[in-house]
Amino acid sequence: MSSPTGADPRPEIHRTADGDWVVAGRRCRACAEPVAYAWPRCPACGAEVEVAHFGPRGTVWSSTVVRIAVPGHTPPYALAYVDLDDGPRVLAHVAGDEPAPIGGAAWLIGASDDGDLQVEVAR
Amino acid sequence: MTVAVAGVGTSHFGRQPDRDLVGLAWDAVSEAFADAGVDAVDAVWVGTVFAPAGVAQRVLRAMGITGIPVLTVENACASGTTAFVEAHEAVRTGRYGRVLALGLEQMSTAFAGAITPETTDPEGRAGLAMPAMYAMSAARYLHTGAATPEQLAAVSVKNHAHAVHNPRAQYSGRYTVDEVLASRMIADPLTLLQCCPTSDGAAAAVLTAADGAAGEVVVRGAALRSGAPWNHRSPHVWGHDIVADTTRDALADAGLDAVTDVDVVEVHDAFTIGEIVTTEALGLVPPGDGGKAAAGGVTALGGAHPVNPSGGLLSRGHPLGATGLAQLAEITWQLRGQCGARQVEGARLGLVETMGGGVSVLDGNACVVTVLEAR
Ligand SMILES: [Zn+2]
Numbered sequence: 199m200s201s202p203t204g205a206d207p208r209p210e211i212h213r214t215a216d217g218d219w220v221v222a223g224r225r226c227r228a229c230a231e232p233v234a235y236a237w238p239r240c241p242a243c244g245a246e247v248e249v250a251h252f253g254p255r256g257t258v259w260s261s262t263v264v265r266i267a268v269p270g271h272t273p274p275y276a277l278a279y280v281d282l283d284d285g286p287r288v289l290a291h292v293a294g295d296e297p298a299p300i301g302g303a304a305w306l307i308g309a310s311d312d313g314d315l316q317v318e319v320a321r
Numbered sequence: 322m323t324v325a326v327a328g329v330g331t332s333h334f335g336r337q338p339d340r341d342l343v344g345l346a347w348d349a350v351s352e353a354f355a356d357a358g359v360d361a362v363d364a365v366w367v368g369t370v371f372a373p374a375g376v377a378q379r380v381l382r383a384m385g386i387t388g389i390p391v392l393t394v395e396n397a398c399a400s401g402t403t404a405f406v407e408a409h410e411a412v413r414t415g416r417y418g419r420v421l422a423l424g425l426e427q428m429s430t431a432f433a434g435a436i437t438p439e440t441t442d443p444e445g446r447a448g449l450a451m452p453a454m455y456a457m458s459a460a461r462y463l464h465t466g467a468a469t470p471e472q473l474a475a476v477s478v479k480n481h482a483h484a485v486h487n488p489r490a491q492y493s494g495r496y497t498v499d500e501v502l503a504s505r506m507i508a509d510p511l512t513l514l515q516c517c518p519t520s521d522g523a524a525a526a527v528l529t530a531a532d533g534a535a536g537e538v539v540v541r542g543a544a545l546r547s548g549a550p551w552n553h554r555s556p557h558v559w560g561h562d563i564v565a566d567t568t569r570d571a572l573a574d575a576g577l578d579a580v581t582d583v584d585v586v587e588v589h590d591a592f593t594i595g596e597i598v599t600t601e602a603l604g605l606v607p608p609g610d611g612g613k614a615a616a617g618g619v620t621a622l623g624g625a626h627p628v629n630p631s632g633g634l635l636s637r638g639h640p641l642g643a644t645g646l647a648q649l650a651e652i653t654w655q656l657r658g659q660c661g662a663r664q665v666e667g668a669r670l671g672l673v674e675t676m677g678g679g680v681s682v683l684d685g686n687a688c689v690v691t692v693l694e695a696r
Pocket of ligand 1: 227231240242245
């Protein structure tokens with residue numbers, strides 16, 4: 199339907215001086231909720247937030263491989279929900295066409311050519 | 322004031338790209354009006370997700386419904402049930418005397434295949450199609466041992482078998498678990514027969530003040546919620562807690578102690594894992610028993626807690642905005658004893674649950690739970 203125009207809603211990522219990739223998100227000043235997005239208020243409690251960086255390491259909560267046509271992406275492609283250490287649950291792409299092992303380690307390795315958050319996983 | 326479901330109706334559900342929404346809506350509204358014995362209403366709530374702007378007035382003027390309040394609501398898969406609960410509230414509070422709730426959707430002309438993910442949403446932009454969202458839950462259930470692939474498939478087998486007795490359903494058939502698992506993989510571990518089809522359709526209900534007639538179907542309770550954040554702190558898979566919380570609200574509104582008092586249930590089974598998670602979230606079965614219940618016949622016609630006698634979204638089809646009102650039509654017919662070979666014998670209390678929407682970070686866009694009762 200809609201083609202991807204306008205601001206990119208996906209998480210913003212940075213490379214630290216150490217060479218690690220991190221998500222530049224926000225943390226709630228009241229309830230400590232971590233969010234992968236630069237939103238003005240905490241989605242859990244509505245309180246003020248401050249800039250926070252999350253990653254690069256995390257754990258795979260679940261994973262799948264999309265095998266149907268989705269505009270802007272070429273199937274098959276593997277996706278994982280990754281719980282970043284002390285951070286939010288983020289959706290990331292995984293190289294290959296196998297699901298990532300659930301419960302296994304994952305770490306951010308930047309963005310894919312399509313601009314999607316990408317992780318490498320322990321297999 | 323107690324509110325009655327005075328009449329219900331639906332179009333046929335299926336791929337109907339050569340029909341238009343005017344015709345589909347007329348099929349549903351004319352049947353609901355005839356069922357209620359009325360030819361006019363005081364206001365209309367319309368639920369739809371992808372229909373073009375102005376669709377409500379466009380279809381209603383074709384049937385002579387003009388010059389009255391018309392409101393269009395969107396709540397993802399719960400749009401039809403949202404229209405219903407708002408129409409119900411309008412009658413209950415005396416704002417209007419007789420209200421039409423109408424749900425409609427034409428998916429076959431809007432999408433080539435599955436719903437295109439919304440690119441202004443972060444996870445939609447990243448390619449998280451709805452089957453993949455549910456696949457994440459299914460994969461998690463398989464990983465923790467809360468369900469097996471065969472139990473997932475059992476939901477599809479059951480609902481397709483139920484639909485054999487529903488002439489309005491898009492698909493039906495006697496499949497085996499092996500056939501379901503062998504169908505084309507869509508998003509691991511969900512196969513084609515575990516995913517709802519692309520459907521067009523409309524469904525409607527007329528709501529009025531109850532008059533106390535014997536057998537009258539009334540709204541016993543209703544609740545609507547939008548999702549709270551779903552994240553690394555959530556103890557359950559996506560979409561569980563919003564259903565559990567909304568169900569608690571609806572049961573309290575209905576004055577029921579336990580959901581197991583309900584005789585028949587229609588739930589949002591857009592994907593097999595959805596029905597398993599929902600039966601657990603509703604409290605129909607203990608936590609972790611959803612898959613076992615489907616495979617063991619507990620949720621089949623003739624079982625202790627029949628779920629989706631219509632065939633559910635998996636078989637009746639899932640024209641988003643129409644789904645909730647089709648679920649309500651099925652429960653209304655069940656409570657009147659009009660369902661023939663798919664009738665739940667002696668059903669007096671029925672429940673409808675609809676949950677949907679993939680807005681990132683939320684546990685679903687919306688959930689609506691309604692309890693109907695035959696007086
Ligand atoms: Zn907060």
